[in-house]
Amino acid sequence: MFTHVDAIAGQLGRGLLLTLAMTALAFTGAVAVGLVVAVLRICPVAPLRAFGAGYVTVFRNIPLLVLLVLFVFGLPDLGLLYPLFATVSTAMALYWAAFVCEVVRSGVRAVPRGQAEAARALGLGFGQCLRHVILPQAVRPMVQPLGSIFIGCALSTSLAAAVGVAELTGQAEFLTLRYDQPLTSFALTTVVYVALTLTSGLVAGRVERKVAVVR
């Protein structure tokens, strides 16, 4: 096995890059979509609120693996052909967006009601009130839960191996088949995952201190 250290490191490295790229795409997409869905869920227009609620119900209640299979094998059946990596990242972004939406909503609820009333009384519209008054004060309570979502999102990319993406877990499976050392290859992968999640926990802590609003 030691003669293959370079090869192994190379494969795990490539896997890690895919994992990182997928995590970044899925998480960024989830935050963007989740923010939009959260705005829909609290906006004054009833049909939009219903749509937002429906979105969360659907995506939060389907196991991610099932969602990945539906996207990877279902979309081509509908004639929609996208690269595997993009398909998987999109499915993950949409899935985690449902969780981001709920975090944003609870952050918004943590802002005292009087803040929105004062803003409305001054003539600010719904969007202006949200953007200039509510969201800036909702960010702090959102940081830690978003950090948890990031970790969940990063670890969930390992499911992509099941639909054929050669990310970190995919590479571990490949090495297992090749060298017949399942414990070693998965132990190595675990170390990489843990390094990734510990780092994100630290980053979340720093961000939280930075966005603290003194009250």
Add this chain to the structure above:
Amino acid sequence: MNKHFGENHVLRDIDLDIHTGEVVVLLGASGSGKSTLCRCVNRLETVDSGLISLAGVPLPDEGGELARLRARVGMVFQSFNLFGHLSVLDNITLAPTRVRGLSRHEAAERARQLLDRVGLADKADARPVQLSGGQQQRVAIARALAMDPQVLLFDEPTSALDPETVGEVLDVMAGLAADGMTMLVVTHEMGFARRVADRVVFLDEGRVRETATPDEFFDAPRTERAREFLSKVLSH
């Protein structure tokens, strides 16, 4: 107008005119609907029936037109509601820049004048948490004034304040009244009501029970309910 909260009929056939430059003080026992009336006037609360108009223009139920008209109805809350993440100056300039399209420079200049007027010229860069309650409320008044409101609503502006800071807020309000601002004031400060009000409106169980000049109301209330109310609030 009429307003229900569920089964609770909170405002009953309210018919009220406030004239330009008039100071109307709204009195009534707890739960009589004073806050609700104030909040309905600028549509923070919906009404079940009735019409609210500002200088003859009816306020619509919602939408951009409401926001535009509502900007001309200032509101000062019991709990100040200054924006916690913004400096005093930014609290005052937010709406003028975003809603009325003033440049930052114009808005800041006007904000400093207003801060000077409420006696807080040196607090422009402070955060709301760094101010006392009385100072916060004076900033809130400056913030409302920055939109050049046609009328100002006050819902118990001094109820959350320490006794020693009540006076500084009432002084600012009396100054506004003297300058001809149109005001609707809910307060338990009877001395202020007597001194500053042009008219007292006594609300009881959601109805306007009595409308009178302060002298008439305090010296010779016409209704039994008003006499009861006054004996309670004036006895301590």
